[in-house]
Amino acid sequence: MNTPFELGRRKVLLNKHTVQTLGFWGIRLVSLVTVLPILGIVVYIIAKGASAINWGFLTQMPYDGMRAGGILPAIVGTFYLMVGTSLFSIPLGIAAGIYLAEYAPETIWTRMIHIAIISLAGVPSVVYGLFGLGLFVLFFQFGISILSASLTLSIMTLPVIISTTEESLRSIPYSFRVVGLSLGGTQWQGIRKIILPQALPGILTGIILGLERAVGETAPILFTGATFFLPRLPHSPMDATMALPYHIFVISTQVPGMPIEIQYGTVMVLMVFVLGMNLVASLIRSRVRAKRQW
C-alpha cells in the first residue's frame, strides 16, 4: 500500500512507514502547539506576578483609586461567593445526582432531566447573568448582592455537580446495593451508609471542579453581585462585593494608569487559587483510582 505523492515534478512513492512517521510527527507538532500556550500562560503570569505578591498585597485594602495597596476585598468577596455557591449548589446537586443514579425510572421524564442538565451546562455565562438579574435581583428584589450572585453561580455550577455525582454513584457495583438491602436496610439507608461513602471522592472532585468554574467566572456576577469598588468588606449577604475575576477586568480595562505589577499580581492570585483547586481535584481522583479494589 504505497501512496503516490507529488513532489515537484517527480512522482514519489511514499512507503506507508514514511507516511506514518510524517503523520506522527505532524500530530506531535499539533499537540505541542496546543500545549505550549498553556505552559506559556501559566509560567508567564507566575513570573510576572510573583514580585507583586506579599503579605500586604493579600491583606490590605486598596487605596489611591485602587492603584496602591492590596486586594483584600476582592479575595474576601470571591471567598464569600464560593461559600454562598456551595451552600446552595452542593446539597441540591448531590440530591439530584442521587435521584438520577438510584431512583429515576427509565422514563421520558428522566431523559428530559438529562437533556435539561446538558442544556444548562451549555447556557452562556452572560445569559446566566441576565437570568440572575431578572429573577434574583429584580423579581425577588435581592438587589445587586452576594446572595443574588451566589444563587446565579449555583445554578451555573449545578450541572457539573449533578453529572459527576450521578457518574460516581453509577460506578459503584450493583452488589453493594444488594448487600445493603439484604441486611434489612431501606434503600435510603443503603445509599447513605454504603453507596455515598464509596462515591464520595468522585462527588468531591465534581464539587471542586464546579466551584472552580464558579470562582473564575465574571459574566454571571457582572449585573448580579459584583461592584467596581468597595472601600470595606461586605457586611451581609445583601451587600454587593468585589470579586477577583471582575476586579481583574476592571483594573485591566477600566482604570487608566493602573500599575502593571498590581494587575499581574491580581491575575496570579486568581490563577493560583483556581489551579490549586484543579490540582486538589486531580489528586483526589488519582488517589481513588489507585486505591479502588473492585
Place this chain on the structure above:
Amino acid sequence: MRNSSEKWITRSIQIAGSSSILFLLLIFLFLLREGLSTLGEVPISKLLAVRWYPIEGLFGILPLISGSLIVTIFSILIALPLGVGTAIYIGEIAPRSVKEILKPMVEVLAGIPSVVLGFIGILVLSPFLRRALDLPTGLTALSGAVLLALISIPTIVSIAEDALYAVPNTYRDASYALGASHWQTIWGVVIPAARSGILTAVMLGIGRSLGETMAVMMVTGNAPTIFSGLSSFIAPVRTMTATIASEMGEVATGSTHYHVLFFIGIILFIFSLVINISSSSAIRKRGEKKGQVVS
C-alpha cells in the same frame, strides 16, 4: 418514624432530581419576560438592521450576530485541527507517560478563567498581532478567535478523546490484521468510527465559543461592524455576548435598550440550546456516552 423520615427524604430527592428542568424553564421564562417586549417596541425591520447605536435608538442586531459568527468560525478553524489532533495524539499515539502529563495540562487550560485569558490577550497577544500583521490596532476578531480557540480546545480534546476511546479495540486489531499501519488504522478506521463523537466535540466547542464573554469583550475592540470580506477578520468586531456584558450595567431597567439586550440573550440561549440538544442526541444515537457536562 423511620418510614416517615425515609419517605420525606425520598420525596425531597425526587424534587431535587427534577430541579434542572425547573431552572432551564425559569431561565427561558425570565429571558422572555424581560426581552420579549422588544418585539413591541422595535419593529422587526429595525431589529434586523445593520446599525447598532443604542443612544440614537438604532438597535440593529445584525452586526452583533455577524461579530459572534466571525469570531466563532475563525476560532473553530484554529481549534478544530489543534483539538482533534491533540485528542488523536493522547488517545492513539502517545505513550502512557506522555499521556499522563498531557491530559492534566489540557485540564489546566480548561480551568484558567476567561478573564485571565482576556488579560493575556490585552497585554501579550494583541500587541504581538498588531506588530506582526502591521495593523492599526491589535484588538481584532483575530485576537478574539485565538483566545476562543484556547477556550474551546479543552472541550474538544476531552470529548473527541472519549469518542476515540469508545471505538472498540477489535476494529484496530482487524485493521492491523489486514496489514495496515498504525497511521492507516487511525485515519482509515478509528477516526471514521468516532466521527459522530468528534462532530459532537466540535459542536460543543462552537457552543463554548459562541457563549464566551469576558475574553472576547476584552480583546475584540467592541466595534459593531458587519462582515465585509476577509478584512473583517483583522478588524475590531463586537459579539452578542460582549454587547450584553458591556452595556447592561449602564442601561435603565425597563428601557427599550434593556429589553433589546435581553432579546439578544434569548437569541444566545436558543443558539446554545439547539447546539447542545442536537449534539447530545447525536451521542445518544451512537449509544456512546450519555452526555458530556464536565470538560
